[in-house]
Amino acid sequence: MSDRRTEILKAATRVIVRRGVRGLRVEELAVEAGVSTSLIYYHFGDRAGVLRRTLEFINDRADRYTAERLPDGDPDDARGDLEQVLLLELQDLAEVRENSTAWGELRASAVFDPELREELARATHTWVHEIAELLGRADPAGTAPAHAAAAERLTALLEGLSVRWLSGSLPLEHARRLLREAIAVELAPGRPAV
Amino acid sequence: MSDRRTEILKAATRVIVRRGVRGLRVEELAVEAGVSTSLIYYHFGDRAGVLRRTLEFINDRADRYTAERLPDGDPDDARGDLEQVLLLELQDLAEVRENSTAWGELRASAVFDPELREELARATHTWVHEIAELLGRADPAGTAPAHAAAAERLTALLEGLSVRWLSGSLPLEHARRLLREAIAVELAPGRPAV
DNA sequence: AAGCCTTGACTGAAATTTCAGTTCGATGGA
DNA sequence: TCCATCGAACTGAAATTTCAGTCAAGGCTT
Incomplete structure (x- = not known):
């Protein structure tokens, strides 16, 4: 190894x-x-x-640290789990910074380099799925397609916030707050038909 | 010329x-x-x-096309205006693509090049303000700080969706739908206290 | 065990390629 | 004459890529 x-x-x-x-x-x-x-x-x-x-390597590593999340939270608290998993990516730890920075670079480079896209799409898909599932647990009343869409929004937002953070235009705490609020908004009752 | x-x-x-x-x-x-x-x-x-x-040139051009938006919509329809302004950035027109790509490049480069950050922060700030104001008109019951936060979320989300679109992981129409839904969710009644 | 061969990891140095930037003589229009 | 422009040959530096060869471990043969 x-x-x-x-x-x-x-x-x-x-x-x-x-x-x-x-x-x-x-x-x-x-x-x-x-x-x-x-x-x-x-x-x-x-x-x-x-x-x-290297990009494969980073992806694997990210999977690993996402996998070892959730130190046995209350099984009823799906929403708390969701928050934790998402906020995991907005932390001032070397490893998180590394992964986020590399991930952002990957995304940005893929705009000009089609070779990178497949790997990227795969990883994104996995991630969105995972979040959609957590959303399903946090909001059993909602439909699966709605959860999938919300998961796409939350992950895309997280990516957006992450670059802003890393490029110094958004303080970490503020980014975290915005993300928590976004989760709250997505899980709010009375979601409108669009 | x-x-x-x-x-x-x-x-x-x-x-x-x-x-x-x-x-x-x-x-x-x-x-x-x-x-x-x-x-x-x-x-x-x-x-x-x-x-x-070139970056100046692109900025000027972006200002211009943001300025000539809103072909006299119904003044009551603030939400429609908001949607239009945001969706303006998700269109398959050479000019929009160019601006979005350049913007994404700028953001991504700023992670490694602190020199770019000031210009970026300034432009972002202006943009968020503009969106916050439109939110204020679309939702007069809400507070200014809430609108500011929502504007930050919507613009960050838009940036996230935009890179996904440009890097080929998200079809344009899907991105547009997600953005419309996000606006709907943000403007939904019964916004929770976070 | 002694000698021999193979293989995989590794190196230092040098070749090659890629770019930004320069120079200069020539051209044609206002 | 001045200005914008071309074109083509160059330079120098930085970066990528190649190559010939060292080294150590492991097995095979006698």
């Missing part, structure tokens, strides 16, 4: 967080990982390969 | 939409504009100059 290959992927994550996907220089990565540039080509073929694998 | 300088700026906008700010190559720009590379340096000094002027 902690072989050089993985070290390189970890280092790549750090470099991406610092410089962005498009700012990643193979040599800077080599220095960061404490290996030669050649080793990087040995393992990943080319720069694009590094990027591809 | 249609001098070469402006041609170059228009071409730069197209190139940025295609390749991103960081993917803009001076020579590709020259080809796109149908001019020599020397002319670009003659007019803009260096690549950074091109970028600076």
Whole structure:
């Protein structure tokens, strides 16, 4: 697990967080990982390969930390669970910052690089599903399509808030408050037919 | 108006939409504009100059098309106006695509480049204000801070939906529907105290 | 066990490519 | 004459990619 290959992927994550996907220089990565540039080509073929694998790596890691959430909350409190899962992404912890930054870069890069889109779509889909399910538990009266739509809105909003936070236009606490309010608004009774 | 300088700026906008700010190559720009590379340096000094002027150019253009919105809708229909203004940003028109793409690039770049943040914060602030005011008209019963928060949520959501659209993970019509629903949800009666 | 071969991880240095930016002589219109 | 423009050849720096070869571990053969 902690072989050089993985070290390189970890280092790549750090470099991406610092410089962005498009700012990643193979040599800077080599220095960061404490290996030669050649080793990087040995393992990943080319720069694009590094990027591809790193994005997979980040995705896996994000799955893992989303999976180990929810320290046994009250099973009745589905709404609390929902809040927790979403707010997990708005925290000033190195790992969260890394994942959010990398995720934002991935999204932004995908606008210009169709190669990245498939992986992105897959991850997004999984995430939206997960949130939709939590919404279903928090609001058993609602329909599945309504939950799916709300999940798309909440995750898209979270992405929007996240970039604003990371780009310094929105203080973390404020972002968290807006997200909590959005959940409240989505779960409010008397949802209108649109 | 249609001098070469402006041609170059228009071409730069197209190139940025295609390749991103960081993917803009001076020579590709020259080809796109149908001019020599020397002319670009003659007019803009260096690549950074091109970028600076192009972003100004895009901003001005965006202001213009936001200003000429609302073809005299019914003055009672504030909610309709709000919908229109927001949905303006989710349209498959070259100009809108260009502006949204450039905006997304700006946001994404600001994560790694603090220099861009001020301009960004200013523009965001203006925009949020404008939306908050429309919310105030659509929902006179609500308080100003509540409108401000809702405006932040709606604009952040719009940014999130916009990147998903541009990165090909969300069909345009679906994005528009989600946004309309979000407006409906925000304007629904019985907003909870959070 | 001694020698030999293979393989996978790894390196340093150098080749190659890619870009921004420069220079300069020439051209044609106001 | 001045200005905008072209074009094509260059430079220099930065970044990517290749390559020949080292090293250590593991097995196979005799």
